Amino acid sequence: MTSGASGRTATAGTAALLPLLFLLLQVSAGAGAGADCHFPAVFNFGDSNSDTGGLSAAFGAAPPPNGRTFFGMPAGRYCDGRLVIDFIAENLGIPYLSAYLNSIGSNFSQGANFATAGSTISRQNTSLFLSGFSPISLDVQSWEFEQFINRSQFVYNNKGGIYRELLPKAEYFSQALYTFDIGQNDITAGYFANMTSEQVVAFIPELMERLTSIIQSVHVLGGRNFWIHSTGPIGCLPYALIRRPDIAAVKDNVGCSVTYNKVAQLFNQRLKETVAHLRKTYPDAAFTYVDVYAAKYKLISQASKLGFDDPLLTCCGHDAGPYNFDPKVGCGGKVLVKGKWVVLGKSCDDPARRVSWDGVHFTEAANKFVFDQIVGGGLSDPPMPLRQACRSKGQ
Ligand SMILES: *[C@@H]1O[C@H](CO)[C@@H](O)[C@H](O)[C@H]1NC(C)=O
Numbered sequence: 001m002t003s004g005a006s007g008r009t010a011t012a013g014t015a016a017l018l019p020l021l022f023l024l025l026q027v028s029a030g031a032g033a034g035a036d037c038h039f040p041a042v043f044n045f046g047d048s049n050s051d052t053g054g055l056s057a058a059f060g061a062a063p064p065p066n067g068r069t070f071f072g073m074p075a076g077r078y079c080d081g082r083l084v085i086d087f088i089a090e091n092l093g094i095p096y097l098s099a100y101l102n103s104i105g106s107n108f109s110q111g112a113n114f115a116t117a118g119s120t121i122s123r124q125n126t127s128l129f130l131s132g133f134s135p136i137s138l139d140v141q142s143w144e145f146e147q148f149i150n151r152s153q154f155v156y157n158n159k160g161g162i163y164r165e166l167l168p169k170a171e172y173f174s175q176a177l178y179t180f181d182i183g184q185n186d187i188t189a190g191y192f193a194n195m196t197s198e199q200v201v202a203f204i205p206e207l208m209e210r211l212t213s214i215i216q217s218v219h220v221l222g223g224r225n226f227w228i229h230s231t232g233p234i235g236c237l238p239y240a241l242i243r244r245p246d247i248a249a250v251k252d253n254v255g256c257s258v259t260y261n262k263v264a265q266l267f268n269q270r271l272k273e274t275v276a277h278l279r280k281t282y283p284d285a286a287f288t289y290v291d292v293y294a295a296k297y298k299l300i301s302q303a304s305k306l307g308f309d310d311p312l313l314t315c316c317g318h319d320a321g322p323y324n325f326d327p328k329v330g331c332g333g334k335v336l337v338k339g340k341w342v343v344l345g346k347s348c349d350d351p352a353r354r355v356s357w358d359g360v361h362f363t364e365a366a367n368k369f370v371f372d373q374i375v376g377g378g379l380s381d382p383p384m385p386l387r388q389a390c391r392s393k394g395q
C-alpha cells in the first residue's frame, strides 16, 4: 500500500479540452504539490534523544527534576520537558507517543515509541550496568515493532472492546510516519571504549549496513514514510568532552571538540548517502533525511544572539568543573549524607535559557528551537516540510 493521494498526478496528455485540463490541474494542486500528508500515527526508533519512557519503564524511572518544565513531574524523558519527537507529534495532531515498553496507562492508537536511552544501531558487547549503553539496540527495536504489528492486530480484531481505542487500525501502518534518531551512542560507545578516531570511523560502513537492513525490515512490514534525523554535534556535549580529554583537546571557537564533531559529520554524510540509496531502492516509499546537526550547531554557535546562556553549561547537574557536569552525579543524582539522601544534581533556575539540560541532552527550549528549524524542510533532503514527508520519493 502506498500512502494517500501522492500517486495521483494528472496525466493530461490527451486533455485537449481546456475546462478538463483546468479541472485536472486543480485536482493535482489539491492532492499533489503543497498538500499535507495524512499521518494518522508515528512509530519512532532511537535513543534518549527521543525516548518518551522506554528505558524508564524497564530500568528505573528518570528522576526529578526531569520533566519539571512541561509535565510537572518525571515523564520518562531525559529533559525538563518536551523532546523533538513530542513537537513532531503535536505538529501532526497526534498525542505524545507512549513507549512500547511502558505497559501502564499507554495508548498506542496513534503510534508507539521504540526508542530507549542508551540505544545504538549495532549491538554492544557490554551491558547497561557496565557501560550505560542499552541492550535494546535498533535491531531489537525492529523486533519489538514486528511483535507490535502482529499482536496489536490480533488483539484489535479478536478482543475488540477497549483495545480498539488503544491500538492502531491496520491501515495506519502503511500511512504512518516512521521516525529515526540514532547513532550518537554508536560513536560515543567507540570513543568510551578508548578507540581512536580511525577505529570509530572504520565501523561507520557497518553501521550503515545495519541501519539499511533494519529500515528494509520495517518496509517489508508495511512502513512507507521515513523521516531520519542526522546525529548532533557530539563534540559540544559536556559528557563527551569530559570523558575523552584527548579527543576534546582541540576546540573550535564555540568550545566544541573539533574531532568529535568531524566524526559526527562523517557519520552524517554516510547517513545522507544511505538514505538517498534507500530512496532509489524503494520508489514506493518516501525517505527524508533531516540535518538535525545543522539545527543544533546553529543553536550552540549563536546561543547568546538567540537568547540562551553559555551553551556548554549544564542546567541540571552538580557543580563540578567548567560545564557544571559531574559524571558521578547526574541530573537528579543523590548522595547519602549521615543516613539521609540529599539531592546533588539540581536544576538551574531558568532552563528556558539553557541549551544543555544534563550534559548529555538538550532542554525543552533547545528542542523547540531544533524542531522549529527542521519542521519546514529547510534542513531536509529533499527539502520537504514535516507534514509533506510522504512525498519525498523519487529515483
Ligand atoms: C562485538 O564483538 C563482535 C565479535 O567479536 C564484533 O564483530 C563486533 O563488531 C563487536 N561490536 C561492537 C559494537 O564492538
Ligand SMILES: *[C@@H]1O[C@H](CO)[C@@H](O)[C@H](O)[C@H]1NC(C)=O
Pocket: 146, 147, 150
Ligand atoms: C508475524 O506474523 C507473520 C505472519 O503471520 C509471521 O510470519 C511472523 O513470523 C510473525 N512475527 C512475529 C514476531 O510474531
Ligand SMILES: *[C@@H]1O[C@H](CO)[C@@H](O)[C@H](O)[C@H]1NC(C)=O
Pocket: 095, 107, 108, 109, 110, 165, 166
Ligand atoms: C486513546 O487515544 C485516542 C486518540 O489518539 C482516543 O481517541 C482514545 O479515546 C484514547 N483511549 C483511551 C482509553 O485513553
Ligand SMILES: *[C@@H]1O[C@H](CO)[C@@H](O)[C@H](O)[C@H]1NC(C)=O
Pocket: 192, 193, 194
Ligand atoms: C580507557 O582509558 C582510560 C585511561 O587510560 C582508563 O582509565 C579506562 O579504564 C579505559 N577504558 C576502557 C573501557 O578500556
